[in-house]
Amino acid sequence: xALLEVNNLEVRYGVITxxxxxxxxxxxxxxxTLIGANGAGxxxxxxxxxxxxxxxxxxxxxxxxxxxxxxxxxIVHLGMSQVPxxxxxFQELTVYENLVMGGYSIKNNANFKEDVDKIYExxxxxxxxxxxxxxxxxxxxxxxxAMGRAMMSxxxxxxxxxxxxxxxxxxxxEVFEIIKDFNKEGTTVLLVEQNAGKSLAISDRAYVLExxxxxxxxxxxxxxxxxxVKKAYLGG
Amino acid sequence: xKFIETLINGLSMGSTYAMIALGYTMVYGIAKMLNFAHGDVxxxxxYMIFVTMAxxxxxxxxxxxxxxxxxxxxxTIEKIAYKPLRGASxxxxxxxxxxxxxxxQSTAQIIFGSAPKMVNVxxxxxxxxxxxxxxxxxxxxxxxxxxxxxxxxxxxKYTKTGRAMIAVSEDKxxxxxxxxxxxxxxxxxxxxxxxxxxxxxxxxxxxxxxLNNTLGAMPGIKAFTAAVIGxxxxxxxxxxxxxxxxxxxxxxxxxxxxxxxTDAIEFLILIVILLxxxxxxxxxxxxxxx
Numbered sequence: 001x002a003l004l005e006v007n008n009l010e011v012r013y014g015v016i017t018x019x020x021x022x023x024x025x026x027x028x029x030x031x032x033t034l035i036g037a038n039g040a041g042x043x044x045x046x047x048x049x050x051x052x053x054x055x056x057x058x059x060x061x062x063x064x065x066x067x068x069x070x071x072x073x074x075i076v077h078l079g080m081s082q083v084p085x086x087x088x089x090f091q092e093l094t095v096y097e098n099l100v101m102g103g104y105s106i107k108n109n110a111n112f113k114e115d116v117d118k119i120y121e122x123x124x125x126x127x128x129x130x131x132x133x134x135x136x137x138x139x140x141x142x143x144x145x146a147m148g149r150a151m152m153s154x155x156x157x158x159x160x161x162x163x164x165x166x167x168x169x170x171x172x173x174e175v176f177e178i179i180k181d182f183n184k185e186g187t188t189v190l191l192v193e194q195n196a197g198k199s200l201a202i203s204d205r206a207y208v209l210e211x212x213x214x215x216x217x218x219x220x221x222x223x224x225x226x227x228x229v230k231k232a233y234l235g236g
Numbered sequence: 237x238k239f240i241e242t243l244i245n246g247l248s249m250g251s252t253y254a255m256i257a258l259g260y261t262m263v264y265g266i267a268k269m270l271n272f273a274h275g276d277v278x279x280x281x282x283y284m285i286f287v288t289m290a291x292x293x294x295x296x297x298x299x300x301x302x303x304x305x306x307x308x309x310x311x312t313i314e315k316i317a318y319k320p321l322r323g324a325s326x327x328x329x330x331x332x333x334x335x336x337x338x339x340x341q342s343t344a345q346i347i348f349g350s351a352p353k354m355v356n357v358x359x360x361x362x363x364x365x366x367x368x369x370x371x372x373x374x375x376x377x378x379x380x381x382x383x384x385x386x387x388x389x390x391x392x393k394y395t396k397t398g399r400a401m402i403a404v405s406e407d408k409x410x411x412x413x414x415x416x417x418x419x420x421x422x423x424x425x426x427x428x429x430x431x432x433x434x435x436x437x438x439x440x441x442x443x444x445x446x447l448n449n450t451l452g453a454m455p456g457i458k459a460f461t462a463a464v465i466g467x468x469x470x471x472x473x474x475x476x477x478x479x480x481x482x483x484x485x486x487x488x489x490x491x492x493x494x495x496x497x498t499d500a501i502e503f504l505i506l507i508v509i510l511l512x513x514x515x516x517x518x519x520x521x522x523x524x525x526x
Contacts, residue, residue, distance in 0.1 A: 050413065051412075052409055052412060052413070071412075071417075072412035072413065073412050073414075073415050073416055073417045073418070076412070076413060076414065076415035077415050081413070082413050084409070084410060084413060088407055088409070088410040088413075089410075090402065090403050090406050090407065090410065091406060092402055092406055093399065093402060093403065093406075097399055100396065100399060101399060101400065101403050101411075101414045101416075102414060104396065104400060104414045104415050104416055105414065105415030149414075150413075153414075153415065
């Protein structure tokens with residue numbers, strides 16, 4: 001059964017139509033990637049699904065709920081979590097306080113300490129810097145914090161918007177490893193990436209987004225060997 | 237000795253400004269708007285104290301009634317006047333706030349008339365210690381404000397809701413992604429600001445019992461100035477700016493040559509500080525997100 005189902009979703013900014021009615025689905029346990037160039041509508045798709053920007057038509061069904069018109073904070077309470085583009089960690093809060101915010105949607109969490117410890121175990125750098133103001137972390141550390149923060153709410157669906165952006169090649173590999181691990185532990189993943197090679201390699205399925213439309217879809221492997229994808233996104 | 241008395245008086249006046257400045261600065265930080273009706277909430281609180289004391293005679297009950305009423309008023313203003321304008325141009329919000337300010341002043345004038353009412357909150361007399369003579373109300377104001385500001389600081393720093401307030405002030409979108417209901421946080425901020433305004437009204441009436449419908453206008457503007465001096469959006473900044481404002485005012489009022497220009501001096505300090513530090517003393521430069 002599909003955990004997330006996007007049907008004919010259309011988003012307009014004034015006169016510009018950013019999404020021209022896209023449809024796709026994410027099944028439970030999958031890693032699904034949306035690849036596409038700058039301005040293809042990837043971030044718009046992510047923000048529109050989680051209710052940060054309104055859609056004009058179409059529907060989004062998540063875990064049996066129609067969340068098309070639901071405000072963002074309520075969608076998050078249904079177990080959806082997002083690592084936004086540009087990380088957007090809370091610069092003035094400490095690493096620990098950022099994690100507290102990540103767990104905001106769980107009321108009276110008895111296992112809060114264990115949850116935090118689990119994140120620290122996964123990201124030892126965060127443990128070392130737990131009382132440091134997040135604004136003083138390096139880009140890579142902020143990405144780790146953004147991912148740890150998103151996992152604090154035990155999401156069923158984790159969405160990541162360009163998690164590899166601006167990171168060194170070594171860190172990029174680490175980020176993809178972590179995404180794979182999260183997925184193995186049972187989190188369904190929807191990924192948006194410009195780094196098509198690395199993301200297709202870990203994806204069960206993928207969609208190619210171009211000018212607000214889905215132009216191609218298939219398994220990760222299929223798309224990796226597709227001539228069009230090779231030419232447009234894999235540099236040859 | 238005289239100077240220390242002046243200083244204590246200044247700190248007391250300053251703590252009243254700080255209480256009001258906190259309302260401006262927190263609302264600005266979280267809702268990104270200047271609530272120019274904030275000063276008039278003080279005045280409404282003052283009339284609540286007047287009404288309660290006229291019927292029940294107890295100043296503490298008056299304060300309680302003022303706090304409850306002001307909180308309800310602040311939350312209602314936000315819901316009716318400001319919430320529909322979320323995402324509208326800042327100018328529209330500003331004009332609305334000024335409109336609400338006149339609405340409150342005119343409503344008070346219709347109900348209570350334009351002649352000042354006398355509200356003798358309590359005659360606490362003076363206290364003498366270490367060669368100083370200090371009116372008790374000054375110490376009560378100073379003590380209460382300190383406790384309230386301490387509680388507020390702890391609340392913002394250590395509670396889930398407090399941290400959510402910082403998160404919302406920094407990045408509304410990211411805060412929503414945490415599952416934070418931004419509208420609820422804005423409502424709570426208005427509630428806190430209005431409660432502080434009610435306390436400020438109480439302190440002002442202890443100092444001077446005359447109450448009319450523009451009671452909150454000048455202190456409101458001065459407290460706003462204090463918030464900007466301290467760095468608008470910064471909670472410690474509002475406290476510092478308020479204290480600074482009060483001390484400068486108290487000292488200036490004791491020097492006959494400059495006493496008539498006290499208000500001008502206070503606003504001059506604003507100009508000088510903004511020339512040197514455009515973000516205010518504790519204000520941070522923040523990248524505007526597009």
